[in-house]
Amino acid sequence: MKKIIALISIFIIFTISSKACTTAVISGKYTKDGKPMLFKNRDTWALDNSMKYFNLKPYSFIGLINSNDPNGNSIWIGSNETGFAIMNSASYNLNVDDTLTQSGLEGRLMKKALQYCHTINDFQNLLDTLPKPYLLEANFGVIDAQGGAAYFELGNHK
Numbered sequence: 001m002k003k004i005i006a007l008i009s010i011f012i013i014f015t016i017s018s019k020a021c022t023t024a025v026i027s028g029k030y031t032k033d034g035k036p037m038l039f040k041n042r043d044t045w046a047l048d049n050s051m052k053y054f055n056l057k058p059y060s061f062i063g064l065i066n067s068n069d070p071n072g073n074s075i076w077i078g079s080n081e082t083g084f085a086i087m088n089s090a091s092y093n094l095n096v097d098d099t100l101t102q103s104g105l106e107g108r109l110m111k112k113a114l115q116y117c118h119t120i121n122d123f124q125n126l127l128d129t130l131p132k133p134y135l136l137e138a139n140f141g142v143i144d145a146q147g148g149a150a151y152f153e154l155g156n157h158k
Contacts (some may be wrong), residue, residue, distance in 0.1 A: 025141040025149045036149035038141050040077050041088045049076075054115070059133040061082070061114040066081050074107025075114060082118045083145025088138045094155030096139050106138045113142075120148040132157055 024039040031037060042049070048067035054060060063078025079085035088106045109130075117123045121140050133156035140152040 023087055023089040023141050025151055026081055027149050028147050036143040036147060038087050038143055042076060053098050054140055056115050059115055063114060075111040078114045080114045084117050085143050086113050087141045091137050091139050094153055098156050100133055100135060100156050106136055119144045119146060
């Protein structure tokens with residue numbers, strides 16, 4: 001537990017002096033209850049945010065939305081009823097020399113993942129079914145109730 005507190009303290013200090021999103025996926029090996037955790041400091045132009053509950057099938061979920069998106073078309077961090085959770089951090093170095101324009105659809109991908117994914121493997125399978133180029137440039141932190149914890153870097157082609 002002391003390691004987790006120290007790690008979160010370092011992230012808080014870093015984010016106070018930083019302009020970028022800060023994220024962490026913490027393995028259950030370092031938590032008292034053995035469950036993984038996500039940490040996200042959101043750096044965004046959208047200062048007004050809300051939590052919204054989605055009663056969808058197959059999985060209901062709660063997610064952070066921009067308040068000017070009352071329908072919740074995009075989710076910026078969330079967790080579903082199965083214990084699957086996802087977050088993102090924009091990246092600016094995954095599509096170097098690529099001329100394709102980014103779409104900003106990370107939030108829509110996360111909404112889809114929360115509705116349909118139960119495990120990290122489900123998320124990997126979801127990514128495998130998406131058409132390429134992805135038109136995304138982001139890192140996604142994912143945890144599940146089975147204790148899985150992972151980061152995915154997603155550029156246009158891989």
